[in-house]
Amino acid sequence: MTTMLNVKDLRAYYGQVQALHGLSFSLNEGSLTTLLGANGAGKTTTLRAICNMVRSTGAIEFEGKPIGTRSTENVVRLGIAHVPQGRGTFTNMTVEENLQLGAISRPDKKAIGSDIERMYEHFPVLKQRYTQQAGTLSGGEQQMLAVARALMLRPRLMLLDEPSFGLAPLIVRDLFRILGKINREEKVTILVVEQNAQLALELADQAYVIETGRIVMSGNAKDIANNEDVRKSYLGY
Amino acid sequence: MELFANQVLAGIATGAIYACMALAVVMIYQAIDHLNFAQGEMAMFSTFVSWQLMQWGVPYWGAFVLTVAFSFAAGIVIERLLFKPLAKAPILTNVAGFIALYAIINSVAGLIWDFTIKQYPTPFGSSPFLGSQLISTHQAGMIGITLLMLVLLFFFFRFTRVGLAMRAAASLPESARLVGINTSWMIALGWGMAAAIGSIAGMMIAPVVFLEPNMMLGVLIYGFAAAVLGGLTSPFGAVMGGFLVGIFENLVGTYIPGVGNELKLPIALALIIVVLVVKPAGLFGRAIVKRV
Numbered sequence: 241m242t243t244m245l246n247v248k249d250l251r252a253y254y255g256q257v258q259a260l261h262g263l264s265f266s267l268n269e270g271s272l273t274t275l276l277g278a279n280g281a282g283k284t285t286t287l288r289a290i291c292n293m294v295r296s297t298g299a300i301e302f303e304g305k306p307i308g309t310r311s312t313e314n315v316v317r318l319g320i321a322h323v324p325q326g327r328g329t330f331t332n333m334t335v336e337e338n339l340q341l342g343a344i345s346r347p348d349k350k351a352i353g354s355d356i357e358r359m360y361e362h363f364p365v366l367k368q369r370y371t372q373q374a375g376t377l378s379g380g381e382q383q384m385l386a387v388a389r390a391l392m393l394r395p396r397l398m399l400l401d402e403p404s405f406g407l408a409p410l411i412v413r414d415l416f417r418i419l420g421k422i423n424r425e426e427k428v429t430i431l432v433v434e435q436n437a438q439l440a441l442e443l444a445d446q447a448y449v450i451e452t453g454r455i456v457m458s459g460n461a462k463d464i465a466n467n468e469d470v471r472k473s474y475l476g477y
Numbered sequence: 478m479e480l481f482a483n484q485v486l487a488g489i490a491t492g493a494i495y496a497c498m499a500l501a502v503v504m505i506y507q508a509i510d511h512l513n514f515a516q517g518e519m520a521m522f523s524t525f526v527s528w529q530l531m532q533w534g535v536p537y538w539g540a541f542v543l544t545v546a547f548s549f550a551a552g553i554v555i556e557r558l559l560f561k562p563l564a565k566a567p568i569l570t571n572v573a574g575f576i577a578l579y580a581i582i583n584s585v586a587g588l589i590w591d592f593t594i595k596q597y598p599t600p601f602g603s604s605p606f607l608g609s610q611l612i613s614t615h616q617a618g619m620i621g622i623t624l625l626m627l628v629l630l631f632f633f634f635r636f637t638r639v640g641l642a643m644r645a646a647a648s649l650p651e652s653a654r655l656v657g658i659n660t661s662w663m664i665a666l667g668w669g670m671a672a673a674i675g676s677i678a679g680m681m682i683a684p685v686v687f688l689e690p691n692m693m694l695g696v697l698i699y700g701f702a703a704a705v706l707g708g709l710t711s712p713f714g715a716v717m718g719g720f721l722v723g724i725f726e727n728l729v730g731t732y733i734p735g736v737g738n739e740l741k742l743p744i745a746l747a748l749i750i751v752v753l754v755v756k757p758a759g760l761f762g763r764a765i766v767k768r769v
Binding site for chain 1: 638648653654655
């Protein structure tokens with residue numbers, strides 16, 4: 241299996257405050273990996289560092305190429321889609337405009353229309369509302385839209401920051417089912433940051449546990465889910 | 478009744494000036510989320526450039542096109558040199574920058590072209606339009622150009638990828654970067670377009686108010702009033718706002734005793750305040766709906 245993303249000794253800073261203390265991990269191509277940890281452990285910062293949205297040092301390689309010095313938009317243009325915390329919906333634009341924006345950096349303009357149709361198949365609720373202002377969608381619908389917008393990039397790697405946040409359990413299940421499907425059918429490598437460890441471990445095949453800016457545990461998602469000590473001390477369920 | 482109709486017509490004629498300027502104001506507001514106080518001076522400077530070209534013998538429409546191109550480039554250069562370094566600075570720092578730019582452009586124009594009033598030509602002539610003494614062919618032409626710019630802007634923002642990217646960059650820069658938009662260049666492009674639109678406004682306004690370095694002082698305040706009235710987020714609203722401010726100003730001047738030319742400017746300012754208090758999004762602005 242080839243390594244898609246390789247992160248070595250990642251250190252990130254917010255002003256004087258260091259948030260990540262030498263984080264190293266890697267993602268295999270085609271895998272669905274989850275990054276778990278408590279509030280303030282550095283999960284969001286890790287994703288933001290990959291997209292160069294926070295000051296960081298260390299080596300980040302995507303498909304063998306170093307990407308640490310690229311600007312955010314140039315990281316994205318390599319095929320790394322990032323669904324940020326809070327979803328980043330363009331609330332004053334329509335659902336369809338949001339989807340078009342997802343594909344705005346793509347050179348192949350012709351396929352955009354058919355990709356939008358494909359998103360409506362994945363997420364039928366978006367089709368019913370395609371002319372609606374995106375800010376009027378419910379939280380769950382906005383999360384679906386955020387995932388669909390990210391997919392419009394035709395990404396090689398998708399980063400999701402707490403997609404379950406603020407959603408009803410049933411909707412979270414639905415969303416995670418779709419993420420699994422996208423991972424399998426569209427061959428998108430996925431890294432999902434979650435606080436909802438139980439659900440994330442069911443979905444993922446690999447898992448990393450992070451605590452105060454360091455990786456403290458890594459391995460097969462099933463093994464971690466079955467290890468009672470790990471569950472009690474790090475995942476809290 | 479005829480007096481009323483005539484005053485409305487005259488109001489539309491003056492309103493065209495404000496509409497033109499308001500369009501440039503809305504353009505920059507879309508791009509940077511601030512009002513640019515130097516917008517009027519930039520337009521004035523562009524107008525002088527076109528005047529200079531005509532003095533050198535370039536025909537009107539040639540000078541027009543060259544000036545629009547020059548202004549577009551100059552807008553981008555101003556953004557790259559002055560405001561890109563201030564991108565992360567607080568709003569007040571930017572405001573200080575706008576005021577500095579205002580003073581600099583005003584003085585430089587005075588230095589190059591001095592402060593004497595100059596005649597500025599119109600391509601539309603200045604005979605009565607359709608036999609009406611209240612509206613001239615120039616004013617009709619100006620209304621036509623303003624509406625044409627409005628239609629072009631509408632199509633640009635609604636149907637082109639660059640237009641969509643500009644709107645995205647303006648409304649949510651971080652999300653825009655995450656879909657691969659170079660937001661920094663979108664802002665520069667917004668400056669360029671605002672400067673180009675402003676230059677057209679200046680060249681349309683100059684035959685009415687005459688060309689001199691302070692020609693835009695009052696016009697810009699009316700332009701702000703028009704943009705606020707129509708809604709700062711809506712180019713259509715800005716143009717409608719311009720005509721409404723013109724009509725309003727004329728009617729108040731006619732029907733309310735004691736309001737002469739001296740009190741016309743406070744009317745614009747009062748209008749800004751009333752709109753901001755009663756309907757902050759303006760008449761045509763899109764109030765942003767948010768679910769929390």
